[in-house]
Amino acid sequence: MLPIPFRHSSRLKSRSVARPEDNCLRLGGSRIEEKEETGLTLGEKRIDIPRLEGHFCFACGTANPIGLNLRFYRSNESICTDITLGKYHEGWQNMAHGGIISTLLDETMSWTVIYFRRIFFLTRRMEVKYIRPVPVGVPLTAKGLLTTEKAMPHVGAVAKLFDETGQLLAMAKGEFVELPKDKLELVPEGLKDDMIALFNKFDE
Numbered sequence: 001m002l003p004i005p006f007r008h009s010s011r012l013k014s015r016s017v018a019r020p021e022d023n024c025l026r027l028g029g030s031r032i033e034e035k036e037e038t039g040l041t042l043g044e045k046r047i048d049i050p051r052l053e054g055h056f057c058f059a060c061g062t063a064n065p066i067g068l069n070l071r072f073y074r075s076n077e078s079i080c081t082d083i084t085l086g087k088y089h090e091g092w093q094n095m096a097h098g099g100i101i102s103t104l105l106d107e108t109m110s111w112t113v114i115y116f117r118r119i120f121f122l123t124r125r126m127e128v129k130y131i132r133p134v135p136v137g138v139p140l141t142a143k144g145l146l147t148t149e150k151a152m153p154h155v156g157a158v159a160k161l162f163d164e165t166g167q168l169l170a171m172a173k174g175e176f177v178e179l180p181k182d183k184l185e186l187v188p189e190g191l192k193d194d195m196i197a198l199f200n201k202f203d204e
Contacts, residue, residue, distance in 0.1 A: 047074040049115060050201040052194055059107035068104065072111045079112040079144045085136045096134040101161065102126070104142050105172035109157035112144035117155055118199040119178045120187060124154070126174035132167060139164040153178035 049072045055061045060070045066088075070081045083104065091097035106126055113121060134140070140163060147156035154177055161170040184192065 044075045049073055049079070049111070050198060052198055055191070055194070059103055060111070068100075068107075070104075070107055070111075072108075072115070074115065075143075077145060079108065079115050081108055081111075081142050082139060083142070084139050085134070087136060090136055094136055096136055098128075098130060101130065101134055101170050102128045102172065104140075105159040105161060105170065106174065108142040108144040108159040109172065109174045109176070112146055112157050112159070113155050113176050114198075115202060116146055117178075118202065119155075120184060120192075120195065121155065121176045121178050124175045124177045126172050128170065128172045130170050132169045134161065134169045135163070140169070147173075150175065153180070 051062060051071065052060065053062050056064045056067070058064060058067045060072075061067050062069070068083060070083060072079055072081045074080075081104075085096045085100065089096050089100045091100075105128060106123060109126070110121075110123070113119070140161060142159055142161045144157055144159040147158055150156035154175055156173070156175055158173045159171065160168055163169055179187075187195075
């Protein structure tokens with residue numbers, strides 16, 4: 001999640017069983033087609049993204065000893081992260097918990113918005129589709145992209161989770177809302193300053 005204490009999702013809908021004829025994820029009438037692809041294809045340039053240091057976000061916080069400690073990088077127009085989940089992330093034995101998977105997808109979309117839009121925002125809603133079991137102990141890659149169907153202050157993004165062979169395991173689509181200027185006072189000053197400094201580092 002974006003490291004703002006009051007950030008939340010007001011609606012989260014997940015579907016773990018897909019109908020045979022349903023080969024896409026729908027949200028607000030739009031579709032995400034399922035495709036087999038890899039996290040970082042040959043010839044793509046990887047650009048590591050600076051981290052937000054010293055915060056306790058479960059997904060990306062560097063100060064959280066039990067968090068996912070995600071690190072993000074840019075590959076063309078995607079924002080990606082690589083991770084190998086462990087036994088503490090299980091639901092069923094040897095399978096990642098659905099909540100961990102949705103957190104990973106939400107965080108990937110959030111950092112996609114952070115990097116390309118450089119705004120303070122909240123998650124308004126997201127929808128997750130679990131396509132295949134996500135194993136623990138194997139390398140995974142999540143990829144996020146901005147979508148174009150939303151008008152500001154709304155921002156759309158999608159994220160997909162792949163295994164090391166390029167199989168699509170899970171996917172999500174989210175809608176995010178920019179925090180109005182008159183609400184920025186709710187963000188702690190230290191966090192606000194750190195986020196603005198992070199935005200500036202993206203241009204270096």
